């Protein structure tokens with residue numbers, strides 16, 4: 377029975393369907409103390425979160441309102457898609473959209489995607505990492521927050537399957553120049569000091585970006601940011617880094 381003296385808690389704005397669509401940070405086991413000396417001790421295979429864990433596995437970093445993961449997972453039921461979004465509002469908004477269409481092959485994780493790749497994701501399990509319109513963090517003192525860093529490229533290389541791809545599109549010319557500087561090191565035959573010795577060089581092959589299955593007429597990906605910036609007439613930059621197979 378309701379106690380009339382107690383104000384009921386505000387219902388959540390969106391239903392992120394815990395256990396079905398949304399995976400909250402607390403659902404992962406705590407990182408063990410041994411994590412720094414034994415990085416493998418913190419790994420957790422995300423493929424088990426899907427109805428059919430044997431399907432090829434793709435990740436989207438920074439889903440925003442979830443349009444890409446929603447449309448691409450419906451267009452390609454033969455792959456599993458994990459969307460990683462750290463902002464609670466966008467995480468639950470995207471999960472709520474996926475719940476409404478009962479997507480069996482798409483789930484949302486609320487986490488810092490760079491941390492997830494570094495500490496949690498097992499090696500060589502991901503077919504594609506999608507990174508679209510990643511936050512540019514334009515001020516120099518914030519550049520450390522950009523997703524694309526040498527460390528991120530090392531982690532992406534580790535988690536990708538041989539032949540796996542990192543697909544990137546951005547509108548931001550200055551962030552693109554920053555990415556290009558790093559991509560040049562990671563696609564060069566000679567080893568730059570930033571490339572860990574265990575990674576054979578060239579670490580990636582660079583290829584042209586091909587539009588996604590669910591992209592609409594004249595679109596590359598079909599995310600909310602792409603649609604907004606396209607209306608503004610902004611040019612886009614894109615590429616694919618492929619881990620040699």
Ligand SMILES: C[S@@+](CC[C@H](N)C(=O)[O-])C[C@H]1O[C@@H](n2cnc3c(N)ncnc32)[C@H](O)[C@@H]1O
Pocket residue numbers: 437438439440441460461462463466487488489490508509510511523599600601602
């Ligand atoms: C500019 S928005 C683009 C959203 C969407 N990809 C699109 O194109 O419409 C970038 C998104 O990435 C998320 N994000 C940025 N860094 C992240 C990180 N390290 N881990 C998870 N999400 C991140 C932000 O919260 C934001 O929702």
